[in-house]
Amino acid sequence: MFGAVALPLAAQETAGVETDAAMPSEDAAGAKTGKDCKPGFGCVTNLPLPRFVSLKGDEGNARRGPGLTHRIDWVFTRPGMPLMITAEFEHWRRVEDQDGAGGWVHYALLSGVRTVLITLDMAELRSKPDLRAPVEAQAEMGVIAKVIECQPDWCRISADGQKGWVEKTALWGVLPGEIIE
Known part of the structure; x- marks a missing residue:
């Protein structure tokens, strides 16, 4: 896959990794549920979902869930790569690349520069x-x-x-x- 590298599961540390059951409550579209959420908008930023951003640096870890304790599933390695945000949770954004690969990325790794x-x-x-x-x-x-x-x-x-x-x-x-x- 161009722009994302799958990490072998054996190479990933799994001690202390939360299970998918620890994920925030989500609706069928994958958006965090709650009374402050408007359909089609992020609960944290109130910006439209989905929306596009880009990878800020040379590398960005995409995790199984929104937190550092979740396993890394993908590493995006192309600076400026466009990514689609599909959900938000606190400081984390669920992103996908053109092939649908991705996961949860810390918002500091993303840029509003459109590519x-x-x-x-x-x-x-x-x-x-x-x-x-x-x-x-x-x-x-x-x-x-x-x-x-x-x-x-x-x-x-x-x-x-x-x-x-x-x-x-x-x-x-x-x-x-x-x-x-």
């Missing part, structure tokens, strides 16, 4: 959000790019000094119809 992952080989960066506009550059599948702005069907991105508009269908890290200014 996307190119999912189409040789995606075309155009001068305008129009299929007839000139191609300014191309990006290989797997490239992480910074989001400059998004319209309903296009995003303007920047990667390795190149900028251009890419169709959202070639990106992972933005919601369909999402507008970013």
